[in-house]
Amino acid sequence: MDKRRKTDEGHGHGHSHGYSNSYARPARLPVTVLTGYLGAGKTTLLNYILREQHDKKLAVIENEIGEVSIDDALVEQKHQDMAEELVLLDNGCICCTVRGDLIQTLHNIGKRFASGQVQLDGVLIELTGMADPAPVVQTFIVDPEVQRSFMVDNVVALVDALHGLEKLDESKGDVSKGTACAQIAFSSTVLLNKIDLVDQMQLDQVKKRIKELNGAAEIIPCQQAKAPMAKLFNVGCFNLDKVLEEQYMDESEFRQFYTPKMDKSVSNVGVRCEGQVMMFAFQQFLDRYLDKEETAKDFLRVKAVLNIAGSDRKFVLQCVHMLRNQGFTEPWGKTEKRENRIIFIGRGMQPRRLELTEGAGGAHGAKDDGTGLGAWPWVRAPWMADVTVDQLRAEVRKLLVGIDLKTFTIGKLRASVETALGLNQGDLAERKSELTELVQAELANQETPTPAAKKQKVEVPKPGAQGKEKKDKKVKKEKKDKVEKVEKKSKDKDKKQKKEKHEATAEAEAMGEAEVEEDMETGDAPDAAPANAEEEGLEAEAPLVEPEPDEKEPEKKRSGLLSGSEDGGAGTKKHVDGGEKTMEH
Numbered sequence: 001m002d003k004r005r006k007t008d009e010g011h012g013h014g015h016s017h018g019y020s021n022s023y024a025r026p027a028r029l030p031v032t033v034l035t036g037y038l039g040a041g042k043t044t045l046l047n048y049i050l051r052e053q054h055d056k057k058l059a060v061i062e063n064e065i066g067e068v069s070i071d072d073a074l075v076e077q078k079h080q081d082m083a084e085e086l087v088l089l090d091n092g093c094i095c096c097t098v099r100g101d102l103i104q105t106l107h108n109i110g111k112r113f114a115s116g117q118v119q120l121d122g123v124l125i126e127l128t129g130m131a132d133p134a135p136v137v138q139t140f141i142v143d144p145e146v147q148r149s150f151m152v153d154n155v156v157a158l159v160d161a162l163h164g165l166e167k168l169d170e171s172k173g174d175v176s177k178g179t180a181c182a183q184i185a186f187s188s189t190v191l192l193n194k195i196d197l198v199d200q201m202q203l204d205q206v207k208k209r210i211k212e213l214n215g216a217a218e219i220i221p222c223q224q225a226k227a228p229m230a231k232l233f234n235v236g237c238f239n240l241d242k243v244l245e246e247q248y249m250d251e252s253e254f255r256q257f258y259t260p261k262m263d264k265s266v267s268n269v270g271v272r273c274e275g276q277v278m279m280f281a282f283q284q285f286l287d288r289y290l291d292k293e294e295t296a297k298d299f300l301r302v303k304a305v306l307n308i309a310g311s312d313r314k315f316v317l318q319c320v321h322m323l324r325n326q327g328f329t330e331p332w333g334k335t336e337k338r339e340n341r342i343i344f345i346g347r348g349m350q351p352r353r354l355e356l357t358e359g360a361g362g363a364h365g366a367k368d369d370g371t372g373l374g375a376w377p378w379v380r381a382p383w384m385a386d387v388t389v390d391q392l393r394a395e396v397r398k399l400l401v402g403i404d405l406k407t408f409t410i411g412k413l414r415a416s417v418e419t420a421l422g423l424n425q426g427d428l429a430e431r432k433s434e435l436t437e438l439v440q441a442e443l444a445n446q447e448t449p450t451p452a453a454k455k456q457k458v459e460v461p462k463p464g465a466q467g468k469e470k471k472d473k474k475v476k477k478e479k480k481d482k483v484e485k486v487e488k489k490s491k492d493k494d495k496k497q498k499k500e501k502h503e504a505t506a507e508a509e510a511m512g513e514a515e516v517e518e519d520m521e522t523g524d525a526p527d528a529a530p531a532n533a534e535e536e537g538l539e540a541e542a543p544l545v546e547p548e549p550d551e552k553e554p555e556k557k558r559s560g561l562l563s564g565s566e567d568g569g570a571g572t573k574k575h576v577d578g579g580e581k582t583m584e585h
């Protein structure tokens with residue numbers, strides 16, 4: 001939270017609108033809550049308000065959920081500068097998990113406002129598209145300190161005229177998807193946005209549905225969220241009694257028993273990585289999901305800020321189902337990290353995690369021919385942290401009983417642990433080093449090794465400097481041996497060639513023929529290790545134990561022994577085009 005607070009605690013923000021003399025301090029700060037379903041136009045409205053209300057001193061609280069945060073890039077920099085105070089709550093949803101953070105933020109603002117440390121005319125709170133505004137409203141009536149400094153002035157619900165009806169129907173028919181309805185039910189003003197995308201008939205239908213849900217709210221049809229400021233700000237139109245009356249609820253019921261309407265079927269997958277994105281490949285990748293109605297219906301929202309190859313400007317992408325809005329925006333800052341960020345929000349996102357995070361359907365890495373996205377790294381999903389070390393240890397222990405250590409690999413073990421714990425394949429990719437350590441500890445502790453293990457020499461690299469030193473020495477020795485081997489082979493070959501040449505020349509001289517030289521030129525080149533031998537060695541996953549000398553594999557393959565190298569997971573990966581890239585987390 002407080003990622004972009006513009007004023008240090010106790011210090012004014014220095015940014016002046018040049019009207020301090022005319023500032024009339026309100027008794028309580030009016031709060032405008034912006035709500036509305038995913039992609040309905042909340043950020044568009046926020047940008048519009050900040051632009052239009054530049055003579056007002058506003059504190060902005062933005063809430064964003066998702067593995068990757070994008071909205072900061074979507075609120076234009078010049079508009080960010082117009083806000084007196086900007087606080088991002090991005091550790092969860094404001095209507096449930098970060099309500100405490102919201103209260104804390106309001107306390108901080110309230111204290112500085114009351115003491116005159118900061119001059120403010122109002123507060124804007126932008127909720128996530130998945131948030132129910134009711135618990136946020138609740139905050140303003142249950143917390144005495146918040147109540148002293150603030151009052152809810154207006155709850156503005158944005159409705160997408162094109163997709164809104166479908167969302168409301170879905171929401172009405174299924175209580176577990178009640179978010180869209182709750183957003184309207186708890187609002188005092190509804191902006192029926194994106195009227196450019198529908199005809200009058202569709203507009204009337206959505207209006208009718210909104211009225212059914214909330215007869216008291218004013219409905220304002222608009223485009224690009226452009227509604228008269230006089231209808232949005234300092235209007236004192238939010239009336240909790242009226243709202244509760246419409247919901248057949250009394251205040252005590254609302255205070256004690258209201259449970260937020262959260263659509264649990266919606267989740268997100270985020271990607272954050274460096275590198276250049278190939279525009280063409282990226283569009284093809286999107287086409288696969290957004291060009292067809294049947295897949296696009298699952299993608300409620302896709303947002304991205306990308307570093308496109310060949311451009312010094314940020315590329316911003318915004319999709320709501322099949323609708324794509326995209327283009328180059330401001331230039332990347334000179335010292336700014338050119339990081340790609342993309343988030344997919346919708347239904348059925350988790351089963352698609354692998355394909356969405358690995359890029360264009362398994363085309364790992366940007367390729368010379370312009371296809372491939374670059375390596376989307378694995379992004380740590382929150383639930384991975386929920387699996388405890390004890391759970392992992394217990395599964396590892398079970399799996400190590402009676403296994404054939406010769407063929408067992410960390411990758412296979414990881415996959416088995418994931419299956420045992422009911423996770424998706426790849427979910428534990430980030431915890432491979434933990435798994436490796438657990439395996440090492442288990443193997444070292446095994447008092448009665450399995451019959452298979454008895455026969456085998458189990459190599460357990462020792463952690464710490466000593467182990468590393470040993471490993472380094474081994475690698476050096478391997479390299480030296482290899483070079484010597486290649487040199488020796490090369491010398492032997494030279495000798496052999498010279499000998500053959502000598503014999504051939506002698507023979508030719510004897511026979512008076514000259515073609516022999518040609519034959520020699522087409523002869524085999526000296527044996528040498530393939531240029532990409534190292535990579536090839538890394539491609540295969542290392543077995544857990546060193547094979548017996550009689551079945552020795554090339555040393556290279558064993559150099560990653562128990563170091564957690566695995567295919568299909570994070571870490572060092574070999575690309576389909578032969579390149580090797582380290583995936584970031």
Ligand SMILES: Nc1nc2c(ncn2[C@@H]2O[C@H](COP(=O)(O)OP(=O)(O)OP(=O)(O)O)[C@@H](O)[C@H]2O)c(=O)[nH]1
Pocket residue numbers: 036037038039040041042043044045074128129130158193194195196197222223224225301318319320325
């Ligand atoms: N055609 C059309 N597009 C609009 C209109 N208003 C906003 N948009 C576009 O709709 C997309 C979503 O707008 P946002 O303002 O980001 O929506 P949001 O509600 O903040 O989205 P989330 O925060 O992700 O829930 C953007 O690409 C906007 O440019 C409009 O009136 N007509």
